[in-house]
Amino acid sequence: MASIARALRPLARSATASSRKVRPSFAKSAPQIRCLSATAPRRDIDISEIPPTPISHLSETENLMADSVSKFAQEVILPKAREMDEAEAMDPAVVEQLFEQGLMGIEIPEEYGGSGMNFTSAIIAIEELARIDPSVSVMCDVHNTLCNTAILKWGSEKQKKELLPRLATNTVASFCLSEPVSGSDAFAMATKAVKTENGYKINGGKMWITNSMESDVFIVFANLDPSKKYKGITAFIVEKGTPGFSIAKKEKKLGIKASSTCVINFDDVEIPKENLLGKEFEGYKYAIGLLNEGRIGIAAQMTGLALGAFENAARYAYNDRKQFGKLIGEFQGMQHQMAQAWVEIQAARALVYNASRKKEAGQDFVRDAAMAKLYASQVAGKVSSQAVEWMGGMGFVREGLAEKFFRDSKIGAIYEGTSNIQLQTIAKDLQKQYTN
Numbered sequence: 001m002a003s004i005a006r007a008l009r010p011l012a013r014s015a016t017a018s019s020r021k022v023r024p025s026f027a028k029s030a031p032q033i034r035c036l037s038a039t040a041p042r043r044d045i046d047i048s049e050i051p052p053t054p055i056s057h058l059s060e061t062e063n064l065m066a067d068s069v070s071k072f073a074q075e076v077i078l079p080k081a082r083e084m085d086e087a088e089a090m091d092p093a094v095v096e097q098l099f100e101q102g103l104m105g106i107e108i109p110e111e112y113g114g115s116g117m118n119f120t121s122a123i124i125a126i127e128e129l130a131r132i133d134p135s136v137s138v139m140c141d142v143h144n145t146l147c148n149t150a151i152l153k154w155g156s157e158k159q160k161k162e163l164l165p166r167l168a169t170n171t172v173a174s175f176c177l178s179e180p181v182s183g184s185d186a187f188a189m190a191t192k193a194v195k196t197e198n199g200y201k202i203n204g205g206k207m208w209i210t211n212s213m214e215s216d217v218f219i220v221f222a223n224l225d226p227s228k229k230y231k232g233i234t235a236f237i238v239e240k241g242t243p244g245f246s247i248a249k250k251e252k253k254l255g256i257k258a259s260s261t262c263v264i265n266f267d268d269v270e271i272p273k274e275n276l277l278g279k280e281f282e283g284y285k286y287a288i289g290l291l292n293e294g295r296i297g298i299a300a301q302m303t304g305l306a307l308g309a310f311e312n313a314a315r316y317a318y319n320d321r322k323q324f325g326k327l328i329g330e331f332q333g334m335q336h337q338m339a340q341a342w343v344e345i346q347a348a349r350a351l352v353y354n355a356s357r358k359k360e361a362g363q364d365f366v367r368d369a370a371m372a373k374l375y376a377s378q379v380a381g382k383v384s385s386q387a388v389e390w391m392g393g394m395g396f397v398r399e400g401l402a403e404k405f406f407r408d409s410k411i412g413a414i415y416e417g418t419s420n421i422q423l424q425t426i427a428k429d430l431q432k433q434y435t436n
């Protein structure tokens with residue numbers, strides 16, 4: 001159990017006496033943005049005392065995480081990636097091994113059976129998984145960055161003791177916000193909850209819910225008092241099997257086909273009051289905070305996807321395919337395109353890791369997360385498309401992974417906030433910064 005994580009512990013980045021100070025003028029000029037993170041700012045960390053390091057720098061623990069997830073993805077997931085895509089289903093053995101590797105409880109403390117690692121370790125795992133299979137990556141992403149985080153942040157002690165060991169070891173979770181009537185305008189949801197003698201009753205329906213087929217635990221947002229509009233939104237924990245809960249339809253998709261995406265119905269679903277998550281009427285705040293963090297995860301998924309598409313095509317161009325008597329990777333026309341793609345992938349990675357480090361340091365990261373998700377999904381789309389072209393006919397056929405990366409890339413501009421919504425977040429923040 002938790003084989004990677006058991007061996008690994010987060011390394012505290014110590015602030016030593018020899019640390020160089022960040023120039024005060026630079027530190028002070030940082031824009032002040034309201035933090036909507038689900039994570040409380042870590043006031044104990046004075047990052048001005050930390051020596052500046054490259055954004056690509058990883059701690060020893062994080063490097064170990066990257067190496068072991070990469071090995072796991074190559075050895076266990078790669079042989080099944082094409083098959084799972086064709087079958088439009090996740091192999092249960094892959095899910096089991098994600099748990100065994102400690103990748104489903106990355107930030108869950110060890111006292112609850114988790115891996116006790118930091119947020120950046122989760123980002124690294126999501127990226128490394130996407131380098132091989134973005135479907136497996138999103139399962140890990142939603143489970144860790146949205147569901148586990150929700151319970152860690154707002155779960156009661158009883159909920160944590162009961163749920164976290166399950167979420168870390170054998171139980172997949174889903175995050176249920178979107179509905180047929182509410183996607184980008186998520187808080188216009190129609191699902192309602194009413195109070196009962198012993199708890200709550202939920203009625204309504206959710207749409208496009210990732211992991212639905214594999215999950216047993218569902219974090220569900222419903223409006224407990226529509227007269228309060230979005231301020232009536234409240235979060236609940238619903239277990240699969242609760243009477244009235246049903247998975248109505250599994251979507252057939254363009255990409256990330258092995259990841260299940262379903263419509264869920266709630267028909268007089270009665271849950272005990274202990275299944276309230278956090279406080280009544282705070283659900284909208286939880287959803288905003290979680291999605292702000294979750295976007296860094298999707299950005300990591302898209303960066304990993306871009307890297308995977310690039311590497312797959314680069315190996316072919318530099319080693320396998322000859323035309324006009326030369327390896328196709330020797331043509332300058334190809335080399336320049338590949339160099340440009342590499343720059344863009346590294347720029348996306350820098351945005352992802354910068355957002356992740358800012359979150360961990362308790363700094364405002366909302367704009368950074370939006371920039372990372374927007375740009376990484378653009379790069380994933382562009383590079384995976386070019387990679388198909390670099391491989392010619394071999395890129396177009398459903399044999400290798402080139403066409404799969406291309407199809408999988410499209411979702412990056414849609415879920416956890418479309419590209420327009422990311423632009424809106426960035427634009428609003430800029431307006432606030434520059435309005436006198």
Ligand SMILES: Cc1cc2nc3c(=O)[nH]c(=O)nc-3n(C[C@H](O)[C@H](O)[C@H](O)COP(=O)(O)OP(=O)(O)OC[C@H]3O[C@@H](n4cnc5c(N)ncnc54)[C@H](O)[C@@H]3O)c2cc1C
Pocket residue numbers: 142174175176177178182183184185207208209210211253261411414415416417418419420421424
């Ligand atoms: C594969 C998949 C998995 C998903 N997983 C989950 C999940 O696990 N949980 C969950 O809750 N949801 C999930 N979703 C839902 C996802 O988050 C929504 O699809 C997404 O938020 C967009 O909503 P929508 O599809 O209703 O598009 P719409 O909101 O209808 O948007 C359509 C278009 O209009 C644009 N638009 C909308 N509003 C504005 C605006 N104000 N300004 C400019 N342009 C605008 C959008 O950018 C987009 O281009 C998933 C979706 C998919 C496809």
